[in-house]
Amino acid sequence: MHTMTDPRQVSVERGGAALRVCSPAYRLTLDQDRPFARLEDAGGHVFTDLFLAPSLHTTRGLDRTARLHPPEISEEDGAVTLTFRLEGGIWTHKRLILRCDDAGIDSHVEVSGDGELTDVHLFGGHYNGQQRWGSGFFQSSAFFTRVFNPEPYKREHRTIPAAQSTAIDVMGTSLPGKAHWFFTPAPLVYAFQQELLEPRLALGADQGGAPEYHEYLRDELRAAPASRWLSVSVVAPVDELNFTSFHYDGQETAFALRLAYEGQTRVEGQFRTPTLRLAFADDPYDAIAQNSARHAQLGHTQLDQGALPEWWNTPIQCGWGAQCYLVRERGGRAPDHCTQENYDGFLAALDAHDLQPGILVLDDKWSAAYGTSEVDRVKWPDLEGWIARAHERSQRVLLWWKAWDPEGLPRDACVLNDLGEPVTADPTSPVYEAILRRAVRRMLLEYGADGFKVDFSARTPSGPGLTRHGTAWGIQLLHRLLWILRDEAKRCKSDALVMTHTPHPVFANATDMIRLNDVNIEQDVTEQMQHRARVTRAALPYHPVDTDNWPMPSMDAWRAYTRLQPQLGIPSLYFVTHVDSDGQALTPDDYQLVRESWAQWRARRGG
Template sequence: MVNGEWHSPRLLLTLAETEQEVLPAYLRQCYRRGYLPRPRARRGASWWKSPIYCTWHDQVALACRDSVDYLSGSMPSAVDFCTQALTEEWLQELCRHDCQPGIVILDAVWQCNKNAADPDPVKWPDLRGWIESCHRRGIRVFLWNNAWDKEGLPADECITRDGVPLCADITNPKYERRFREMLRRYFSAGADGLNADGLKLDGSLSLPTGPGLRNYADLWGLELQRYYLRVLYEESKKHKKDVCISTFVANPYLADCTDMVRIADMYTPRLTAERAMLHRAQVYRQTMPGCVIDTDGQMHFYQLDDYSRILAAQAEVGVPCLYNAKWLRRAHFFQPAEFSQLTEADYRFFAKVFREWRRKNNL
């Protein structure tokens, strides 16, 4: 029962000629009405568009090389294969075939724990020295990390669910100081820094939601995600102005907290990854204009024998990115996995794509 006046939330109905016009029409209304900040002009470093190599699918291939369990989709621990020796071997394999990347991404897990900047001494006996050797070869290095991870944290620096530590609490001043110090060491050229050039942030989908949660500031939802990314972005830029922050978010409200967005090497039910890749790239261009698009590794789910051609398709929508320097494991759930080694023809094709991309982008 209403006594007086009641105003319902406003609802705006619009029409669009095509499916591709729906999201831009909605965003125009959001910008016009002040619900979202208008996209800002960007001038990133030219090297952000350099061809990329990420270690992840070489790691996955080695971890699953002897696996026959193709029904469950489970795999042995690929993180064991992110090592200095293997990464250098893979990088040299690419360079030997004229496929030198401009960016190398060290994927999971190079560090002792995900809330510190200390490399695993067994896997990475001299990470700083290796990064410097990459710089001498004209290669930048990105470090992987996992958002919201609570590894290595005391309970009082965690978001809890029903009193049980769940994930890192970026709103807690104690954890925020720890987080900022970790980022300083990632990018600082000082004696205790790693002098890396970028960050691949995974885990943003692990944003804590649901009942029973408590954190220091009682901040939740998209505002909590934004606070995490804002601290990460601003602190990183303090220590290296041209550092590149790569995320997996497609939301204009978070656009000013990222430089590069990743299409992701996620599952597709199709025989090739191309249609899924094109759709994701379109969404990114509409929601995150001006961000560099990392096309990620698409060969893993490519079931046809011409898998190498996907790299050329990647170069049509964003920065070509190889996840495979030597090994290739292609798999769909409920299908036997195909394990192979890249061929000389593959390398020739990759080299051509990288060469044409560099020419097109004046790199």
């Protein structure tokens, strides 16, 4: 190839019909005869041919591309920018921009027009611009074999085959296909790995497919797989995250990426998709750390919280596991057993074994109505006095707060369905914001609590047809909810603690502590929680971690995890006398194990 310019670490080369952008980390090669750009690492390992004609669908029609123009090239600020103009489809104007710096590639799409966005396909889309290649929906090639998704799923697979689809989102329940509520959201980061290709893939052309493709596979078999991972992640400010999910749509040898807007984002004039960052990393957790650092570098988040109150890092006792055990003993539902009398009993049992946690969590359901967070005086006749007495013992109290639940709210404070029925609270409603802020002041100033354990953030509203007061949706809407809660909490008490399970960089200003969330009892406990802790540390390195402690498949699993907790974060204890899953009683050795775990944590913290 003939080198046009090479004044910096990123250079542009031309040769025949090809154009190549080179950096110390990668090579991106375009061929004017194909609507793709081939991405290789520094060692020459091909990871993908990126399809360059995206589709941004709306409720009024499906988008497509009839012509992909050669890129306009500009060089400045140590980067090369390729701008592709696309014709055809439902938009007045559409452009794909690839900005190539020395470490990676930033990609986004700009359109002009009107419509409510539904699915935005990136590095994939409908195309009919070259008769040679036919027409239809095109995807990028997958020369990688495994895909890493940081969001914990029920099967706890850290990587899946490249031909399998997956998603990172802000929803989840225990229902089929939705058992991934543990992080909402996880970092919006996928990482692709190459493994040795199996010999059966290197078939001759008579087995189907283009001869040049099979020749490429044969060449790949002779080379070692790449040692690094290719990451594709969303790097954007929170007000651009108004989608509910980031999808990896895979099939054999191909993939595309998709953002689900669900018809809830109105474009009037100009629209720019969130930036996708492509970069190479040593491993998936390094990819998450890079994504987090990139957010901070661009001013999308402030990761460092500065000096933290000492009490934030003290051992936690949450009553939920003990409430669940009382169901075995007394019947009813676990929320029925969140009473002042029971919690006095929990503390007495712990005190008898010389266990004095620094943080106490009153769990579900201490309140009369989820939406208004007023205390249930039947269950808690003297909540204020109970919290005051905890303070006298140098213990702080968090109140469990259920996100999204509309119980007790007026309709104009809610997201509504087609029948005008409340679905969730609406953080864009001034009515709900006023209700929530009053509730926070009541809980912290009148009742005396010190912060909140947030749960059920996975009930983020999703789907077409739902109506709300403002424009925020998806991840942005969840952030709005948690930001209001935390903002008012800090107005009440500067050291108020808000605990969530949102290990995403833009949530740094909407949470103080990341909870690893419920244990998946169908899979290995210690492995899954180590993974969650690594994701959290990479995404929000300065936020403390609540290690959680419930549910547990067995007493042995509980003991193993209790030993591990100080290595992952703040020890958290959900059980008082028994493990609820099998009804086994804690022994003197078990209480000693907890004391040792807490002592280890204090030692790691320097006191």
